[in-house]
Amino acid sequence: MPASPFDYHAPATVAEALSTLGALGEDAKVLAGGQSLVPLLTLRLVRPAAVVDIHGLDELRGVRFDGNTLELGALVRHRALELGEGPLGACPLLQEAAALIGNVRVRAMGTIGGSLAHADPAAELPAVIRALDGVLVARGPAGERTIPAAEFFTGLLSTSLRPGELLVAVRLPLPAGRVGYAVEEFTRRAGDFAIVAVMAAVELDGAGRTSRVRVAIAGAGPAPVRLAGVERALAGVEPSEQAFRQAVADQRLEIEPDDDVHASADYRRHLTRVLTARALVRAAARAAKGAGA
Amino acid sequence: MTELTIAFTLNGERREVRAAAHETLLTLLRDGLGATEVKDGCGEGVCGTCTVLLDGEPVSSCLLLAARAAGRRVTTVRGLAPVDSPATMKSQPVGSLSPLQQAFVTHGAAQCGFCTPGMLLTAHAFLQQHPRPTRDDIRRAISGNLCRCTGYAKIIDAIEAASAGDAAPAGSAGGRHEG
Numbered sequence: 001m002p003a004s005p006f007d008y009h010a011p012a013t014v015a016e017a018l019s020t021l022g023a024l025g026e027d028a029k030v031l032a033g034g035q036s037l038v039p040l041l042t043l044r045l046v047r048p049a050a051v052v053d054i055h056g057l058d059e060l061r062g063v064r065f066d067g068n069t070l071e072l073g074a075l076v077r078h079r080a081l082e083l084g085e086g087p088l089g090a091c092p093l094l095q096e097a098a099a100l101i102g103n104v105r106v107r108a109m110g111t112i113g114g115s116l117a118h119a120d121p122a123a124e125l126p127a128v129i130r131a132l133d134g135v136l137v138a139r140g141p142a143g144e145r146t147i148p149a150a151e152f153f154t155g156l157l158s159t160s161l162r163p164g165e166l167l168v169a170v171r172l173p174l175p176a177g178r179v180g181y182a183v184e185e186f187t188r189r190a191g192d193f194a195i196v197a198v199m200a201a202v203e204l205d206g207a208g209r210t211s212r213v214r215v216a217i218a219g220a221g222p223a224p225v226r227l228a229g230v231e232r233a234l235a236g237v238e239p240s241e242q243a244f245r246q247a248v249a250d251q252r253l254e255i256e257p258d259d260d261v262h263a264s265a266d267y268r269r270h271l272t273r274v275l276t277a278r279a280l281v282r283a284a285a286r287a288a289k290g291a292g293a
Numbered sequence: 294m295t296e297l298t299i300a301f302t303l304n305g306e307r308r309e310v311r312a313a314a315h316e317t318l319l320t321l322l323r324d325g326l327g328a329t330e331v332k333d334g335c336g337e338g339v340c341g342t343c344t345v346l347l348d349g350e351p352v353s354s355c356l357l358l359a360a361r362a363a364g365r366r367v368t369t370v371r372g373l374a375p376v377d378s379p380a381t382m383k384s385q386p387v388g389s390l391s392p393l394q395q396a397f398v399t400h401g402a403a404q405c406g407f408c409t410p411g412m413l414l415t416a417h418a419f420l421q422q423h424p425r426p427t428r429d430d431i432r433r434a435i436s437g438n439l440c441r442c443t444g445y446a447k448i449i450d451a452i453e454a455a456s457a458g459d460a461a462p463a464g465s466a467g468g469r470h471e472g
Contacts, residue, residue, distance in 0.1 A: 001336070005294035008314030008360065031358070038356040039337045042317065051314070055361065079350075103437025104415065105353045106338060190436035191339075 003041035007050040014057055014139060014168060022141050022164045024050050030166065031055070032075060032114030035106045060113065060168055065090045070172045074113025078125075082107055090174055093132065093181035093199060097124040100183065103191040113167045116152070119159050119223065122193035124183070126153055127224040131199035131216035134172045140165035153223035175212070178204040180286030184275040185218075188262070194219045195263045196271040200279035202239065204287045210237050215276055220255035220268045227254055227276065239284040241277070248273045301362040303328070304372035312359045319343045319354040321362075322369065330370050330410050334439075341438030344411035345369050351418050370394075370410035373417055393417055393455040402451035404442035411438050416452045424457035431456075 009028075011017040021028055027049035031037055040046045054060070060073040063080075065087035072088075081088060081098035088094065101107055101115075101124055115125040116136065129136075129149045136147045141164050152159050161167060185197035197218040205211040213234040215227040229251035237243050257268035295314035300307065303326065312321050319336075322328040322345070331354055334340035338353040345354045346368035373391045390398065393416060403409045412435060419426070419434040426434065431452045432445075440448065 002317075002320065003315040005313060005315050008295035008297070008358075010360070034356055034358065034361075035338060035353075038317070038358065041315070042336055042355070051358075053358070053360070102338070103341065104419075104434070105341070105344060105351050105356075105437060108347075108350045108352050109356065190433070 001042055001044060003038075004044055004047040006041075006048055008053065009050060010053045010056055012056050014059055014166065017052060017054055017057060017166055018139060018141065018164070020052050021166060024052070026163055028052050030117070032117075033077065033110040034114075035102065035110040036114065036118040036120065054166070063087045065174075068173060068176075070094075070174055072112055072170050072172075074116075074167050074169055075111045076113075078102075078107035078110045078112070078115075079104075081112065091132075091172060091181075093128055093183065093201065094125075094172075096181065096183045097128045097197075097199060100124055100185060100194075100197075106191075112170060116170065117159060117161060117167045119153055119157050120193065121156055121222050121224070122195075122197070122219040124185070124194070124197055124199075124218060127197055127199045127216040127218035129170060129172070130224040130226060131201055131214050132172045132174070133214075134170050136167060137169040137171065138162075138165045139168050144168075146171075150226075156222040158223075175201070175203050178287045178290055180204075180283040180288070182279040182282035182286065184279040184282075186271050186275060196220050196257075196268050196275055198272070198275040198279040200276070200283040202280060202283040202287045204239065204284070208238070208288065210234055210239055210284070213280065215280070217253075217255055217272055217276070220253075220257040220272050222256070225254050225256075227251070227272075229254065230276065234280070239280075239288070241281050244277045244280040244284075248276045297360050297363075299359055299363045301364060302366045304368060314358065314360055316359045317355055318345070318357040318359045318362050318367070321359040322354060322367075328369050328371070332407055332410055334407070339437075339439070340408075340411075341415065342408050342411040344414045344438065346372075346414055346418055349418060349421070351415050368414070370413050373413060391417070393420065393452070396451040396455035397448070400447050400451040400454060402444065402447040404440075404444045408438055408440045408442075412440070412448055416448075416455070420452070420456055426453075426456055428453060 009020050029048040031051050031053040060075040062073045064071045078098045078101045081094050084095035134149045136152045182200050185194040199216045201214040203212040218224050230247050233247040257265040259265050300309040322331045332342040334342035336355050338356040343354045344351050374389045
């Protein structure tokens with residue numbers, strides 16, 4: 001079905017985009033890579049009066065790494081993350097997760113800002129940003145503000161972006177030293193949204209014990225969540241498959257899965273435990289090798 | 294509603310068309326320009342039969358607003374053939390296939406044929422980047438293109454045959470219009 005007709009704006013600068021968004025208010029939808037919004041338009045699940053296409057905002061394509069923080073412009077494409085070239089090589093978790101997004105065509109067009117602002121509960125990148133305590137940078141009529149990932153994803157397809165605001169960048173503070181990352185996800189077919197996806201980061205101290213463990217889950221609730229109980233239980237332990245399995249078995253999981261056509265809530269809880277243990281084993285092995293990924 | 298003038302290159306030919314801003318590249322190509330070799334499948338970017346190359350990279354034309362083609366090179370399956378164009382199509386029904394297309398013919402890699410244009414474009418772009426793939430690499434490469442006849446084995450055979458390991462050197466696996 002064709003989309004409902006809309007007015008189309010293609011601003012050339014962020015300043016122009018913000019003034020357009022400000023003038024249009026809630027009638028406008030922001031179009032980035034279009035891989036989530038265009039199907040919503042052609043299925044007529046959304047019928048905005050106006051679309052603000054931000055693909056011309058070249059100032060949002062930059063990637064910088066200063067040795068501590070990786071900053072990605074909102075229009076960095078999944079394909080670039082998957083290839084992990086240049087400064088993107090600093091974050092192997094981003095690379096491993098991006099390779100699992102949709103299909104090659106989605107990755108060619110889709111952008112990190114689009115995925116984060118759309119906030120699909122089963123999407124990979126929101127969970128990566130949550131696992132790594134990313135900070136979202138939004139610009140709006142009142143200027144620029146930063147939003148921690150924990151406060152950004154507020155529910156199903158919902159974020160704390162305000163009307164008139166544009167997500168312009170995401171900052172990832174990356175740990176130095178012995179750190180390893182891993183992604184585990186279960187899908188029924190290649191390219192499907194994950195039934196459950198796990199993003200894990202394990203940091204080891206000089207003695208080879210865990211100094212910090214972080215785990216974020218997608219697909220088991222309205223928004224990505226951290227397994228805070230598992231993380232606390234696994235701080236300062238000797239990393240082993242046994243320890244990881246024990247922690248995921250003993251701890252309450254902060255997930256809120258629902259039954260749906262793809263899987264029952266119980267099955268999602270089961271997957272979360274199994275995949276978390278697997279991801280931690282792989283992440284810890286990578287940290288021990290000092291390989292990152 | 295906004296109407297736009299969109300200028301782009303389609304299979305090596307410059308085109309300039311008027312289109313509504315809410316139109317996708319898929320409907321512009323099929324309904325506006327008669328490029329019915331681009332198939333309309335799921336309309337949600339999942340099945341891959343509407344694949345076109347945008348500056349050499351596979352994209353779902355059903356998920357691309359036509360306006361986004363402005364200034365870009367769009368290649369459909371017709372653009373893969375070395376001496377193919379709408380003008381010569383009728384006079385050259387055979388003998389104008391790329392090595393990859395020929396491999397699909399040789400290996401019988403089409404049943405109903407509906408997925409074939411998307412398969413060819415995806416495989417073409419993949420072979421440009423990975424001239425010597427393994428069969429597993431090929432499987433992963435076409436995992437976003439669905440064949441509902443489930444004729445995957447022969448499709449993989451054909452792509453393998455067209456790779457540098459067999460039929461053609463890496464550079465010649467494709468047509469003139471992109472890469």
